[in-house]
Amino acid sequence: MRNALIAAIAFSTGMMSSTVVKADEGQWQPYQMPSIADKLNERGIDIPADQLADLTRYPMNAVVGLGYCTASFVSPQGLVVTNHHCAYRAIQYNSKKEHNYLADGFLATTKDKEPSAGPNERLYITEAVTDVSAQVKQNIGDDPLERFENIQANRKALIKDCETDDNYRCSVRSFHNGLEYYLIKQLIIRDVRLVYAPPESAGAFGGDIDNYEYPRHSADFTFLRAYVGKDGKPAVFNKDNVPYKPKSHLKINADGVKAGDGVFAAGYPGSTSRYRLTSELKFASDWLYPTLATRYQLRIDTIEDMSASSNDVKIKYAGTLASMANRMKKYNGLLDGFKATDIAGIKQARENDFKQWLATDKTYQSFQTQFDALESSLVEQRKQRQTHYYFENAQSSALLETANKLYRLAKEKTKPDAQREEGYQERDMKMFKARLMRLDSTFAISVDKTLWLQDLRAYFDQDIRVAELDAALNIGAADTALPDTLDTWYAASSLTDLDKRLAWANASVAEFEASDDPFIRLAVALYATNMKAEKEAKTLAGKLSMARPDYMKAIIAYNKSNGWPVYPDANGTLRITYGMVDGYQSKDALYKQPFTRLEGIPAKHTGIEPFNAPTKLLKAIEEQRYGNHKVTTVYQDPASWLCRLFSCLDKPEQFNSVPVNFLSSVDTTGGNSGSPVFNGKGELVGLNFDSTYEAITKDWFFNPTITRAVHVDIRYILWMMDEVDHADNLIEELDLVRG
Structure with missing residues (x-):
């Protein structure tokens, strides 16, 4: 396996992107995939749509939820990969004054050295999703409070019938704002352990300054492991528990992707507001977001000040601070985005057009009352x-x-x-x-x-x-x-x-x-x-x-x-989104390329947090230890507009490095952190961890020209494991493929 890894650092990447803009909008329920099979094929996603729709088959049965983020199985021994910031609580839980894993990183070289990720940590494996709309809406009445309580009673009855086994957690979620309801059945893994995490200075390199920004150079990944009782059933933490054997684990394509390649991501996006009314957006813009942002900033400043004089406080509130800083920047990004692009105006124009359509459509004219x-x-x-x-x-x-x-x-x-x-x-x-x-x-x-x-x-x-x-x-x-x-x-x-x-x-x-x-x-x-x-x-x-x-x-x-996509707003349930590896025009004369390189890390490094990269990482870059072999010459993507203009096929350029992070047009939001990013064959090529600043407003409105998600390149993860942290025991577990 190690030889396969070393051979795999033939890091081929494209440098620029296609100007062909396709609306890759949509956070699709898995069952919807056959209905968009043609769109997947257009993007070069060859894995059959009906396979993606089946939660019992690869790769969907390897995608798991953390309750707030996404993760995926990558070995037959229950090894799970997610983002560093998603595993923050687990790292924080195990950080003490005598060993600060947030600052120093952590690697368990054997399974008996893998500590509990904490009593709250769970893995949720979605096994079934069933339409229960009729049951939820049965006999609910018209009195508002009675209606709400009857809906809740129907939901709880369905959940009780579903949870006949204590190892399963069931929920009934609303889709399309109460138009549909689905019963979701998930296996719960209660013994989750910390396996490998880079130092925060690598995992969150750039900190809040780089958050939602690009170019990025974050090693935003961490490995956990699922454990169960000796009988193979979920159990609480016990030293005698054994690694969980997932029904499948992801193949990892160590060649990664290049610009223009079709990709898709699967995960548990938290919430979006794309079907909300213009009046709701204006309220958020005018009062809600500014009010929330003011409070968050005060709390952030307070915690930072108090953490500066107490390492105990710093460790205890590290996760809280990171979460609030992320939310704070998102609010600011939303407010800036509303100003930069008149999203309220765009939504109002569409809403006006909808009203005109409503007035003339015989089937839906009567719905004006409900509106x-x-x-x-x-x-x-x-x-x-x-x-x-x-x-x-x-x-x-x-x-x-x-x-x-x-x-x-x-x-x-x-x-x-x-x-x-x-x-x-x-x-x-x-x-x-x-x-x-x-x-x-x-x-x-x-x-x-x-x-x-x-x-x-x-x-x-x-x-x-x-x-x-x-x-x-x-x-x-x-x-x-x-x-x-x-x-x-x-x-x-x-x-x-x-x-x-x-x-x-x-x-x-x-x-x-x-x-x-x-x-x-x-x-x-x-x-x-x-x-x-x-x-x-x-x-x-x-x-x-x-x-x-x-x-x-x-x-x-x-x-x-109008021929527009129809999918539900995100609600924390399993979704699939597709797109392509692609850069974007950020502002006049500033094009952001789809890949970043190792050399960007020492270029940003100041030695002062948050640009204080670990010494061992800087040393590996300085010595150009790219996998102990000559880096392969990489050609520009022949489909890109720049290549067509400057004949890239005649003038090859060398990437001469390890790709760190990359951009794609997949449609993601909060909760998609840690989502596996797949190539067209369904092989793991990266982890989603962020969006660009210009794309933050996609929670309200999807703009295909600037909406980009930011991913950790799988080649950077493999390189960190091999050349920096020497996680040989974990490398041996991975199922690496080429081509």
């Missing part, structure tokens, strides 16, 4: 969001959030399990307790108190107040005594102790209401107010469940009449 009802409900939704925003933030303390959930659990336990709120049923208890356990590794009193104080002051500075909160904190018009009050609360709370925290999960309502713990007292005091807000939200959701589905029926018909 008007939808707009009316959205006005109510915006008012709710603004009314509750500061009060919700005023409950942001990790200890208060924990107390709220624990008291809610005690309340829910008084009901039959089927009537409990989702998240508080018996099926949820393992994860519920795992979250309680994880708090110790992600929480510091000093930071939590400071962040909470900021949110409380923002709450006190506005007009909408909640008497129960003000009374509990003994605050009137001023907040000068608030810091002392919080000091007393944190010192007196039992929730900072793991054993006591876990014990509260079994306490009765009466025990909560008799408690003198300040955070529990506040949770009890705020319960009625929170439940009232939740009821309002459910009632509104019931109204939207009547208006949105009919609106979507009309929108789908309208899109089809």
Whole structure:
């Protein structure tokens, strides 16, 4: 296997891209693939569409979810590859003062040295997706709140029938805004272990400065491993567990891809808003995103300042900080994108055209009533969001959030399990307790108190107040005594102790209401107010469940009449997207090529975070250790416009390096991080990890000329494993192919 790797560093890449713009838009459900088989063929994706539609066959049965990111099996011994930032919690969980794996990286040279990734880490393997629209919509009624509750009851009944085996997790997800519902059955792997992670200085090279930017030079990958009991069934962490044997694992094409090659990605994109109305975009642009961005920036600045003087705080809040910085930059990118391209204007023009179509189409003319009802409900939704925003933030303390959930659990336990709120049923208890356990590794009193104080002051500075909160904190018009009050609360709370925290999960309502713990007292005091807000939200959701589905029926018909793609907005479920390896015109006279090279790393390196590449990586680049053989001459892609202009076939150019990251036109969003990127034969050629800054607005509107996803090139991963970190034991596990 090692010889195959060394021979594979014949790193062939194309340098420029085609100007032929095809709309590679779409985050497609797997069952839809046969319907777009012609589009896949046009892109040079040869793997049969019906094979991609089958979740029991290669490669889809090797693609797994982490609950927030995507990963894939790459060996018959349960080895999994994902992004470094997706495995951040696992790396953080195992980082201590004596061995900081975030800073130094980690490699387990044998399986017995692979530590647990943490009690919360799971792998979810989707085995079945079933249309249950009729069952969910059965006997739901027209009263908004009753409708919402009946939909929830139908969903929970389907889930209960599905989860006859404790090793499976089932969910019912809404597609096309409630027009369709699908039951998703997933095998849960509960014992996940950390195997290999590069240092953060390589895995997140460039940090927030380079986030959403290009060119990029990130080693954004990490290997985990799935373990099960000796009987082959999922089990919690135990030293006697054995590696999971997946039904298939991905073949890795060590030759990678070149410009113009067709590629596709599979993963679990989080959410998009492409079918949302123009009024929703304007609300996001004018109030929601600026408001959220302001709060995130304050929290980021605070955590960074406090981390500078405490390594313990730095480790505990590393994942939180990275997540917030990523979200902050996304909000800024969305706001900049809305200004650079008049997306609101584009959506409004299309919406106006839709209304004209609606008025003349005999089948859908009557849907204008639902459209008007939808707009009316959205006005109510915006008012709710603004009314509750500061009060919700005023409950942001990790200890208060924990107390709220624990008291809610005690309340829910008084009901039959089927009537409990989702998240508080018996099926949820393992994860519920795992979250309680994880708090110790992600929480510091000093930071939590400071962040909470900021949110409380923002709450006190506005007009909408909640008497129960003000009374509990003994605050009137001023907040000068608030810091002392919080000091007393944190010192007196039992929730900072793991054993006591876990014990509260079994306490009765009466025990909560008799408690003198300040955070529990506040949770009890705020319960009625929170439940009232939740009821309002459910009632509104019931109204939207009547208006949105009919609106979507009309929108789908309208899109089809125009020959536009029809796929559901992303909702955290398994999707497939296709495209090609391609650069793009970023701005006037600035073309961004599809591949970056190793030499870009020392060029950016300053020795100061975040451009502080590891010494061993810089040394390997300086010595041009590209795989212990002569680098192959690489020709320009003959299909590119530059080649046609300058006769690249007559003037070959050498890449003379290892490709690090590359661009493609696949349609991705958050949750696609870690998604395997395949060549046309279904072989792994990279991992998705980001989008370009210009493409951030694709959550609302897909622009094929500038929408690009950023991937870690598989050749860089292999090179890091071989020449930098000497992960020989893992290389031997991989199924490397050529050509």
